[in-house]
Amino acid sequence: MAAPLDTDYLVIGAGASGMAFTDALLDHSDAHVTLVDRRTAVGGHWVDAYPFVRLHQASPFYGVASTPLGGAIQASGPEAGLHERATGPEVCAYYDRVLRERFEASGRVTFLGGHEVDDGGTVVALDGGGTRQVRARRRVVDARYLSPEIPALTPPPFDVADGVACVPVGGLPAVADADAFVIVGSGKTATDAIVWLLSRGTDPEAITWVRPRDPWMLDRATVQPDPAVFLSMAAALMESAASARTVDAFFHRLEDDGVMLRLDPAVTPTMARVPTLGRWELDLLRTVTDVVRAGHLRRALPGRLVLDGGDVRVPQDAVVVHCAAAGLRMRPAVPIWSPGRMVLQPVRAGFPCFGAALTGFVEATRADVPDAAKNALCPATPLFSTPRDWVGAQAEGARAGRAFMADPDVARWSHTTSLNPSRVTPQDRERPEVQEAVGRLRSVTDAGVRGLTRLAAAPG
Numbered sequence: 511m512a513a514p515l516d517t518d519y520l521v522i523g524a525g526a527s528g529m530a531f532t533d534a535l536l537d538h539s540d541a542h543v544t545l546v547d548r549r550t551a552v553g554g555h556w557v558d559a560y561p562f563v564r565l566h567q568a569s570p571f572y573g574v575a576s577t578p579l580g581g582a583i584q585a586s587g588p589e590a591g592l593h594e595r596a597t598g599p600e601v602c603a604y605y606d607r608v609l610r611e612r613f614e615a616s617g618r619v620t621f622l623g624g625h626e627v628d629d630g631g632t633v634v635a636l637d638g639g640g641t642r643q644v645r646a647r648r649r650v651v652d653a654r655y656l657s658p659e660i661p662a663l664t665p666p667p668f669d670v671a672d673g674v675a676c677v678p679v680g681g682l683p684a685v686a687d688a689d690a691f692v693i694v695g696s697g698k699t700a701t702d703a704i705v706w707l708l709s710r711g712t713d714p715e716a717i718t719w720v721r722p723r724d725p726w727m728l729d730r731a732t733v734q735p736d737p738a739v740f741l742s743m744a745a746a747l748m749e750s751a752a753s754a755r756t757v758d759a760f761f762h763r764l765e766d767d768g769v770m771l772r773l774d775p776a777v778t779p780t781m782a783r784v785p786t787l788g789r790w791e792l793d794l795l796r797t798v799t800d801v802v803r804a805g806h807l808r809r810a811l812p813g814r815l816v817l818d819g820g821d822v823r824v825p826q827d828a829v830v831v832h833c834a835a836a837g838l839r840m841r842p843a844v845p846i847w848s849p850g851r852m853v854l855q856p857v858r859a860g861f862p863c864f865g866a867a868l869t870g871f872v873e874a875t876r877a878d879v880p881d882a883a884k885n886a887l888c889p890a891t892p893l894f895s896t897p898r899d900w901v902g903a904q905a906e907g908a909r910a911g912r913a914f915m916a917d918p919d920v921a922r923w924s925h926t927t928s929l930n931p932s933r934v935t936p937q938d939r940e941r942p943e944v945q946e947a948v949g950r951l952r953s954v955t956d957a958g959v960r961g962l963t964r965l966a967a968a969p970g
Contacts, residue, residue, distance in 0.1 A: 512642035515620065515633075517544040520646040522627055523653030525554020526572065527854040527866040529605060530929070531651060532619060533574035533612070534870025541874070542618045544644050546633060550623040553605040558662040559598045560680035562706045566698055566785040567860075568593035570735040570928035572601070575867040577612060578928055579604050581735070588790035593735055629851075649873075651852045653866070656838055656893065661699065664835040668694070669809040676810060676830040679703050686710065690825035692815065694720045694807050695833030698785040703833055704798060705791050714797040718824050720815065722806050723781035726761055726897060727771045730786035737934045741947035743769055744932070747904065748951065748958025757897050757965050774801070782900035783837065784860070807834070843890040843906075847873075847881035855890040857914070859900075859907040864929040865891070868914065871923050887914055902966035908959045 519535060521528045524547035535541050549557050556563075565572055569580030570593060579601070582594045589595075596604065613619035627633045629652070631644040661678035670676045677685055679699055691707065693700050704717060732743040746767045754760035758778055764770040771787055772779050773795055805818025813826040844853055846869055857865035869888050876884060891907045894900040911932070915921045924930045938944045 512640055514643040514645055515544060516645050516647065517542050517620065518646065518648045519543045519651055520627070520631055520644050520649075521545045521651040521653055522629075523547060523554065523657060523854075524549070524552040524605075524609075524621065524623070525556075525653060525657060526863050527656075528554075528651070528653030529608065530574050530863045530866035531653065531854055531870040531873075533576050533608070534867045535874050536613065536616055536618060537576055538871055538874035539877075540618075541648065542620075543613075544620045544622065544646075545613070546622045546625050546627045546644070548624070548626055548636065551602070551606065552609045552621065552623070553602045555658050555660050556598055556601045556605070558660060558680075560662070560678075560699070560702070561598065561683060563598040563702060565595040565601065566787075567595070567730070567733060568735050569596045571861060571931060572596070572863050573604060573929070574608055574612075574863070575871075575927040575929055577604075577608055581928070589730070589788055592731060592788075646850075649850055649852050651854065653854045655844075655853050656841060656855060656862075658838045659836040661832045661835045666694070666830075666832040667834050668807040670830065671809065671811040673812045674810045674830060675827075676832060678832045682706070682831055685829045686712075688827070688829045690716050690718070690828035692718045692720060692810070692824055692828050692830045693833060694830060696721045696723045696725055696781055697783055697833070697837060699835070699837075700833040701787065701791065701795055703831055705794055708794045708797065714799070717798045718800045718802060718815075718822075718828065719798050720802045720807050720817070721773075722803070722818075724773055724777045724779040724803075725781040726779045726784055726900070727787040727792075728784055729769060729771050730788045732769050733786050733931070735928055735931070735933075737932070737938050738941065738943040738947050740931050741934075741944070741951050745947060745951040745954060748954040748961075751901070751904075751959075751961035751965060752954055752957035754961065754965065756968070757901055760901065760961075760965055761897055777803075780896060782894060782897040784894070784900055838893055840893055840895055843892040845881070845885045846888060846890050847884045849881065853890075856893070857888045857891055857907075857910050858931075859891045859894070859903040861929065861931055864927070864931070867927065867929055868920070868924070872914075872920065875919065887917060887920070889913065898966060901962055905959060905962035905966055908955070908962065 518541040524545050532543050551557050573579035580594045624636050625633050634641045662680045750760050750763040809816040810830045815822045854866050856862050889910050894903045925933050
């Protein structure tokens with residue numbers, strides 16, 4: 511066994527959350543961090559992502575607080591006027607640069623890539639290079655609790671018979687010239703796959719979409735790093751919550767307000783992971799009319815799909831594309847801080863990098879504050895899958911925002927980072943449209959939070 515390694519923080523997982531947390535510790539403390547990941551590179555699931563993936567939200571909302579990922583406005587294309595969205599290779603290159611030029615250059619971060627580690631600090635090199643003990647003086651930080659399951663690393667959740675061509679979404683470019691496709695999945699990965707196929711000229715009639723649930727999605731134009739835009743969207747959300755009598759009515763009003771999107775106007779969605787979607791993408795997706803809503807796919811056979819609700823015929827040579835991994839794992843929210851340990855989770859629904867950076871800032875600047883007080887300042891927000899889940903998460907996130915923004919130091923820091931979707935800079939405060947959005951949101955927040963809480967708790 512190699513010599514033990516002493517460190518202040520052992521951070522397990524070098525994905526988006528682990529990187530954002532470590533970055534905040536570097537900026538606001540003198541701590542040493544040992545960052546461990548099974549992958550040989552930082553970036554988490556981005557290392558294994560499909561080749562045509564992009565961030566679904568604007569680049570400035572992602573990454574680490576000290577180093578903006580992007581900020582340019584798109585000048586052309588279907589999203590002209592919106593902030594850029596980094597590609598998968600750009601995200602990976604960004605995290606590699608943060609590791610080399612910031613973390614390792616500081617002399618206060620040791621990265622052990624290609625290693626497995628347990629909570630006791632025993633680190634094992636996956637290439638057979640031996641073990642060592644990492645001793646954390648302050649905390650072990652679990653940045654893997656909500657790590658996503660992705661098609662590249664997860665077998666299809668259905669049987670595949672002999673003679674059926676089935677590929678994970680990352681293998682789609684290798685079979686892109688096939689005559690027919692079966693896209694399996696309801697979420698962002700499936701929509702990305704279909705948009706990619708259609709954008710390269712695939713006939714919509716060549717696509718069968720197995721969609722067990724229809725999803726609600728946010729119009730990307732309403733979730734932008736401009737407080738006049740983002741806070742207006744937040745105000746519309748609170749206004750809808752204050753007046754809606756049911757969860758469905760809440761979402762329908764947001765649709766009328768131009769905030770929410772759904773694929774089929776005749777189908778009320780039952781899924782709400784709520785990624786952002788461009789209206790140009792929605793237009794493309796709606797050209798696919800062979801949509802199978804018969805529950806989950808159980809078995810793919812040549813020319814036939816076996817689903818919960820019965821069998822469906824498809825072309826004999828159709829390529830089945832697996833986009834049906836679970837994504838972010840639906841695990842219960844737990845306290846972020848406990849003695850000697852942290853479990854990183856979102857503090858504000860939908861913005862995991864901000865939550866990780868925020869908890870890193872609080873940990874670095876509140877060394878003498880009891881764990882219970884830190885948990886009250888930054889309560890974990892649960893993840894969501896159904897519309898009711900999403901409503902509840904918005905209520906929890908709003909209450910969390912009130913808690914941490916009531917602390918002057920935390921509020922001051924929050925307004926310095928573009929990871930915070932509600933950031934308002936001194937220059938922004940002078941803009942009339944920002945003043946109007948802030949006033950509108952303040953006037954309805956109390957009633958909106960009560961409405962969100964009521965809707966999330968209502969039966970049925």
